Amino acid sequence: MTRSAVSKPQRRTQEQRSTETRIRLLDATIECLVEFGYAGTTTPRVAERAGVTRGAQVHHFGSKTDLVVAAISHLAQRRTEAAMQEIGRVRGGDDPLGTALEFMWELHQGPLFIAAIELWVASRTDPVLATEMEKVEPYVNNAVLLSVAQLVPNEMHRKHVRDFAYTAMDTLRGILVTNFISPDPERAHRRWLRASAQLRLAAESAVPDLGITD
Numbered sequence: 001m002t003r004s005a006v007s008k009p010q011r012r013t014q015e016q017r018s019t020e021t022r023i024r025l026l027d028a029t030i031e032c033l034v035e036f037g038y039a040g041t042t043t044p045r046v047a048e049r050a051g052v053t054r055g056a057q058v059h060h061f062g063s064k065t066d067l068v069v070a071a072i073s074h075l076a077q078r079r080t081e082a083a084m085q086e087i088g089r090v091r092g093g094d095d096p097l098g099t100a101l102e103f104m105w106e107l108h109q110g111p112l113f114i115a116a117i118e119l120w121v122a123s124r125t126d127p128v129l130a131t132e133m134e135k136v137e138p139y140v141n142n143a144v145l146l147s148v149a150q151l152v153p154n155e156m157h158r159k160h161v162r163d164f165a166y167t168a169m170d171t172l173r174g175i176l177v178t179n180f181i182s183p184d185p186e187r188a189h190r191r192w193l194r195a196s197a198q199l200r201l202a203a204e205s206a207v208p209d210l211g212i213t214d
Contacts, residue, residue: 022060022070024050029071030078033115038122043067069132072119076136079112080143087147096152097203100165101196103151104172105189107144117177144169164203171195 012020028050032041043064047057061067086107107113123130148165172192179188 021052021056024052025057025060025067026071026074029067030075030111030115033118034111038118041068065128068119068129072129072132073136075112075115075119076140079116079140082112083107083143083147087150097200100148100151101168101199103147104144104168105192108172108176113176141169164199168199171199
């Protein structure tokens with residue numbers, strides 16, 4: 001083989017390296033939110049978790065606010081992608097409502113939801129964060145609705161079914177937030193199953209032709 005036939009590995013451009021560093025910092029921010037909470041998410045801690053220097057961190061994000069504001073959009077994108085990926089693992093069938101309720105449970109498990117909770121709470125007293133969260137949350141919620149629509153496509157255009165989906169999300173999130181006080185995943189799931197039974201009764205009343213089977 002001649003020297004000319006040997007392909008040299010392509011070097012990353014400065015733009016590519018910069019983008020990779022930003023993503024590492026944003027991913028590290030989400031990890032710190034989950035592990036240390038909002039108050040414990042400091043820029044030095046994020047830089048260390050990302051494996052970059054403080055100088056590199058400051059170059060991309062000059063303050064904690066800059067870092068967290070960027071992480072909000074990054075987190076929203078990951079939550080939206082998770083919703084679309086999760087729907088690929090579920091199927092419709094004779095009980096689309098039951099499938100939709102279980103889908104919502106699965107979607108709200110894991111670190112992405114915990115990070116979102118930290119930012120929701122912090123936004124209560126931080127108008128900058130609140131403004132950013134207000135921008136992205138509708139996109140995340142819409143991704144959930146679009147995913148549920150694939151399970152009950154003939155009903156999702158009806159307003160009371162959309163309202164039901166929002167009510168189910170609000171109920172589930174309330175259960176999971178209160179579970180942070182004394183973590184017990186099995187108890188939280190039992191509470192969700194109990195709430196789901198009540199939600200099903202409400203759905204049957206509002207949409208009797210949904211096609212729910214026992």
